[in-house]
Each structure stands twice: as structure tokens, then as C-alpha cells.
Amino acid sequence: MLLYFLIIPTVLFLVFGLFSYWQELKYRNKPFYKLSDVGWRKCLPKPEARLVHSIAFMGDVGYVATDGTDPVMRLLEEWQQNTGPDGSVLFLGDNLYPVGMPAETHRHYPAAKERxxxxxxxxxxxxxxxxxxxxxxxWNKGRAKGLEYVLRQEKYVVDTLQDENSYLPRHGCPGPEAIQLAEGLLLVIINTQWWVQRGEKPMGIGQGCPYDDIEEFFVRLNQILRRNRHQRIVVAAHHPLYSNALHGGKFTIKQHIFPLTAAHKRFYIPLPIFGSLYPFYRQLFGAYEDMSHRKYRKMRKRLLRIFHQYSNIVYVAGHDHNLQHFEVRDNHYIVSGSGSKTSFVKKGGKATFTLEQRGFFVLNYYDTGEVWIEALAVPETEDVPKPGVVVFRKELGTVLQPKVQAQQV
Incomplete structure (x- = not known):
């Protein structure tokens, strides 16, 4: 009798695991669309619409090839040529793997500088x-001396581009920083790493930040959103607020059975049942970079409490290495983190679109007031027929009163 109690659960677990794995294989590297967005290819801006401003969201580019062969960077170059000066490129963090920009004596410095x-x-x-x-x-993977690393990268970028606004927020501060990109289109940048960073993080005028209490950040953010509720507001950060991927607590069956592949992709040592302890821990308590971690969870809760008061926000982040779109309470949440590598993303849930593919999102703002997003992907499998294809497109609504005075920011 005891033998049956051991065999039956084991067989059921294996059957469930194999079925789930088969289901995952069916949509790995394939786009998922919410039923209402299946016909997205027929949706286009009005023929008379003229592009006013375009934003390319480049997330997690820290492993791009530097020899000119990288397909995502080629796709970005093509976008730059087509868009011209009426565009903005935002690098959404994790610009340099694995630890940012260390000191010149560090073994990772030559590769970081080259990239x-x-x-x-x-x-x-x-x-x-x-x-x-x-x-x-x-920020040195969120560890000690992270501030030192990010300030070194900031200085290098600002000095090279000769632009004080090329690295924001400055000095490692939380932000928010507001930039008027065009009439009716406002960009707000925040430094979400500040909340989850271990060790030193700046605060106060002495360290270049405009306030001494982090509560002032939320006051200022709410003021910016309230004063500009007639505009389309793009909030850019590194950490997503919605995600169907790893940092949102979503794991593959492979990660449950072969948990050591998280440490090295070749560690295929089967640990069924015991292997699920690691994913469950990440889902319930989380690492510092996971939504379930108490610091991340607290930050996310405060931001969403503010955003839910408005209906004109597009929040764009990287962090998870895939392409995702969510529409929640009339606001839009985008993950554009597959600039240099990809990872599993689960379909369904609150997502309207997901894809495990290298690429990036673009936001286009037209003189008609229309705001559209497009996901551009490059091929890694036969599922994407050619480089630079648009794999998703959606209108985010119309800015009814596109005129705004700069002092309102």
C-alpha cells in the first residue's frame, strides 16, 4: 500500500510536468496576444498623421556585440536613420554586464569600457x-560600492556625449526628472534601483539630491503627474511594475526540475520536488531584484497607488529580458528588456502581449494627438521571418490637448 502512495503521486507529478513543459514549448519564442489584440496588424495611425516624436526603449543592452554585427543595434541604427532628430533613445539600465563600470584596475573594466x-x-x-x-x-549588481560604480559610468557618459542630461537621474538620486519631448508628450525618469540597493545610496543636498526625505520624491512625482494630466506621460525606469517573467515570479518547468541551471546553464542535475524550493522562495520572498522582495514590493505599491489616480501614463522598464505589454486601469505598462539577451516569459494573465525575443519597443507620437507603441524584434528562430519586423502594434489613445507650456513641468 505504501508503494502505491509513492508511485501514484510521482507518476502524476511527471505527467503534469511533461504536459506543462509541452505547453511551454508551444509558445516559447512565439508572440502571445490577448484576444482583443489578435487583429493588431490591421490597426494603423491615420494616413494624414505626421510623426512628431518617437522614443526607442533599449533595455538591458549590457551584452551587445561590439563588432558591428549585433542585430538589435543594427535595428536601432535603422530606426535612428528613419526617425532623424525628432526622436529619443532611452537606455533603461543594465547598460554594462556583469557589474557595471568598475575601477580601471578591475578585471571587468576593459570589456565594460569597450562596450x-x-x-x-x-x-x-x-x-x-x-x-x-x-x-x-x-550598481555592482546591487551590492556594496554600487554608488561608486554608477557614478563612474555616469561621468563617463556625460563627459563623452558632452550632455549634462545624458544620464538621469544624476548623482544616483531617485529623481523624478521631467523632460518635455514635444507638445503633449512628457518624459519622467525615476531611479528605481535606489529603493532596492544595498549599501550606500545618496540622499540630501550634500550628495546632489534636491531633498532629504524620500517621501518628498512621491510628493514631487504626484505633483508632476497632476499638473500634466492633459498630456501623455511616459515614465521610464529600470524595474517593471507588472511582469510575466522571472522577476515577476514566473518560472519554467525546467527551472523546477533543474534548479541548478540558474547558476549555470549546463548544470542539468534533476532535483524534482526539492528543485521547486528555489522557485517558490523567489515567488514568496524574492531576491533583491524580484517584485516579491519586501523593498521592491513596497516601492511598487507606492508607485501604483499614485499611477492608479491617472489615466494618461505609459510606464516603461527593462530588467526582465523579453517584450511585454500590460494595460491596467487605463494606463500602460511595458517591459522592453531584451536588448542583448532573452529569458522565459509566461503568456496570459494581465498581459496583452508577450514575446521571448530580442528587440525593443518604440513609442510614436503624431500631430493628430495619436500615441502608438510598436514592438520590433529580430529573428532567433523561424517564427520571426525577417529582421526588424513589427511584432505588435497598439494605439494608446489620443492626446486631446497637445499644447503645454514648459513651466508646467
Whole structure:
């Protein structure tokens, strides 16, 4: 009898695991669309609409190839040529893997400098606006001396591009920083790594930040959103507020059975049942970079409490290495973190679109007041027929009163 109690659960677990794995394989590297967005290809801006401003969201580019062959950077270059000066490129953090920009004596410094020089070389030739944000890897993976690492990267970017606004928020401060990109289109940048960073993080005028209490950040953010509720507001950060991927607590069956692959992709040592302890821990308590971690959870709760008061916000982040779109309470939440590598993303839930593919999102703002987003992807499998295809498009609504005075920011 005891043998049956051991065999039956084991067989059921294996059957469930194999079925789930088969389901995952069916949509890995394939786009998922919410039923209402299946016909997105037929949706286009009005023929008479003229593009006023375009934003390319480049997330987690820290592993791009520097020899000119990288398909995502080629796609960005094509976008730059087509858009011209009426565009902005936002690097959403994790610009340099694995630990950002260390000191010159560090073994990772030569590779970090080479990659950053490559990115800045392509940006230096672009006439539009270019802005770098910081992510957890730029802060020494969120560990001690992270502030030192990010300030070194900031100085290098600002000195090279000769633009004080090319790395925001400055000095590692939380922000928010508001920039008027066009009439009716406002960009707000925040440094979400500040909340989850371990060790030193700046605060107060002595460290270049405009306030001494973090509560002032939320007051200022709410003031910016309230004064500009007639505009379309794009909030850019590194950490997403919604995600169907790893940092949102979503794991593959492989990660449950072979948990050691999280440490190294070749560690295929089966640990069924016991292997689920790690994913469950990440889902319930989380690492510092996970939504379930208490610091991340507290930050997310405060931001969403503010955003839910408005209906004109597009929140864009990286962090998870895929492309995702969510529409929640009339606001839009985008993950554009597959600039240099990809990872599993789960379909369904609150998502309207997900794709495990390298690429980036673009936001287009037209003189008709229309605001559209597009997801551009490059091929890694036969599911995407050619480079640079649009794999998703959606209108986010119309800015009814596009005129705004600069002092309102």
C-alpha cells in the first residue's frame, strides 16, 4: 500500500510536468496576444498623421556585440536613420554586464569600457536625444560600492556625449526628472534601483539630491503627474511594475526540475520536488531584484497607488529580458528588456502581449494627438521571418490637448 502512495503521486507529478513543459514549448519564442489584440496588424495611425516624436526603449543592452554585427543595434541604427532628430533613445539600465563600470584596475573594466565606447559611438552620431538610466547591474549588481560604480559610468557618459542630461537621474538620486519631448508628450525618469540597493545610496543636498526625505520624491512625482494630466506621460525606469517573467515570479518547468541551471546553464542535475524550493522562495520572498522582495514590493505599491489616480501614463522598464505589454486601469505598462539577451516569459494573465525575443519597443507620437507603441524584434528562430519586423502594434489613445507650456513641468 505504501508503494502505491509513492508511485501514484510521482507518476502524476511527471505527467503534469511533461504536459506543462509541452505547453511551454508551444509558445516559447512565439508572440502571445490577448484576444482583443489578435487583429493588431490591421490597426494603423491615420494616413494624414505626421510623426512628431518617437522614443526607442533599449533595455538591458549590457551584452551587445561590439563588432558591428549585433542585430538589435543594427535595428536601432535603422530606426535612428528613419526617425532623424525628432526622436529619443532611452537606455533603461543594465547598460554594462556583469557589474557595471568598475575601477580601471578591475578585471571587468576593459570589456565594460569597450562596450560603453561602442554604445556611445553609435549615440554620438545620432542627432536626437539620448538618455541613459541605471539598473541593478550598473550598481555592482546591487551590492556594496554600487554608488561608486554608477557614478563612474555616469561621468563617463556625460563627459563623452558632452550632455549634462545624458544620464538621469544624476548623482544616483531617485529623481523624478521631467523632460518635455514635444507638445503633449512628457518624459519622467525615476531611479528605481535606489529603493532596492544595498549599501550606500545618496540622499540630501550634500550628495546632489534636491531633498532629504524620500517621501518628498512621491510628493514631487504626484505633483508632476497632476499638473500634466492633459498630456501623455511616459515614465521610464529600470524595474517593471507588472511582469510575466522571472522577476515577476514566473518560472519554467525546467527551472523546477533543474534548479541548478540558474547558476549555470549546463548544470542539468534533476532535483524534482526539492528543485521547486528555489522557485517558490523567489515567488514568496524574492531576491533583491524580484517584485516579491519586501523593498521592491513596497516601492511598487507606492508607485501604483499614485499611477492608479491617472489615466494618461505609459510606464516603461527593462530588467526582465523579453517584450511585454500590460494595460491596467487605463494606463500602460511595458517591459522592453531584451536588448542583448532573452529569458522565459509566461503568456496570459494581465498581459496583452508577450514575446521571448530580442528587440525593443518604440513609442510614436503624431500631430493628430495619436500615441502608438510598436514592438520590433529580430529573428532567433523561424517564427520571426525577417529582421526588424513589427511584432505588435497598439494605439494608446489620443492626446486631446497637445499644447503645454514648459513651466508646467
Amino acid at each position: 560603453l565606447d561602442f554604445l556611445l559611438g553609435q549615440m554620438g552620431a545620432y542627432a536626437g536625444r539620448k538618455i541613459f538610466l541605471s539598473g541593478n547591474h550598473d
